[in-house]
Amino acid sequence: MKIAIYPGSFDPITKGHLNIIERASKIFDRLIVCVMVNAEKNPMFTQSEREDMIRRVTAHLGNVEVDASNELLANYAQRKGSCVIVKGLRAVSDFEHEFQMALINRSINPQLDTMFLTAEHEYMYLSSSVVRELGSYHVSLEDYVPEILIDEVTKRINKANSK
Ligand code: ADP
Numbered sequence: 001m002k003i004a005i006y007p008g009s010f011d012p013i014t015k016g017h018l019n020i021i022e023r024a025s026k027i028f029d030r031l032i033v034c035v036m037v038n039a040e041k042n043p044m045f046t047q048s049e050r051e052d053m054i055r056r057v058t059a060h061l062g063n064v065e066v067d068a069s070n071e072l073l074a075n076y077a078q079r080k081g082s083c084v085i086v087k088g089l090r091a092v093s094d095f096e097h098e099f100q101m102a103l104i105n106r107s108i109n110p111q112l113d114t115m116f117l118t119a120e121h122e123y124m125y126l127s128s129s130v131v132r133e134l135g136s137y138h139v140s141l142e143d144y145v146p147e148i149l150i151d152e153v154t155k156r157i158n159k160a161n162s163k
Pocket of ligand 1: 009011087090094118119120123126129
């Protein structure tokens with residue numbers, strides 16, 4: 001069974017992330033979407049909010065599961081019996097960092113490969129930080145966030161910005 005891990009911050013999950021999840025779920029037998037909890041980052045959405053949102057928008061995908069971890073990704077993948085990390089590539093600017101991470105992960109866990117899926121052209125400029133920024137200016141998020149999350153994400157961004 002081919003198990004892949006799709007790691008990220010998902011702060012919050014966007015249509016770009018969901019597009020990668022849907023495509024990767026067709027390639028692998030099992031896909032684990034993992035919210036990477038990084039002590040240095042200060043996310044807008046809590047870990048459980050991020051996990052819950054991913055669960056709801058992937059409920060239609062039977063082979064996708066959602067998890068969270070603060071472990072080193074290479075060790076996490078090994079523990080889960082996975083030998084593939086899936087990453088989305090938006091532009092050349094993503095490439096250098098991702099290339100470095102892929103090589104580091106492989107040096108820690110030589111069984112581990114990283115597979116890059118190119119972003120869909122309409123999501124090339126989409127990131128969670130764009131969503132947080134546009135939301136704070138009350139721009140409609142319908143093109144950026146999965147439909148069922150729009151209200152909740154919009155309210156949550158407003159709440160965070162009113163503090
Ligand atoms: P960001 O905060 O930049 O949105 P994440 O850390 O949550 O990113 O991203 C997790 C993974 O998803 C990374 O591999 C990233 O390159 C990829 N990704 C993020 N946004 C998109 C998108 N719009 N299209 C394709 N891949 C994406």
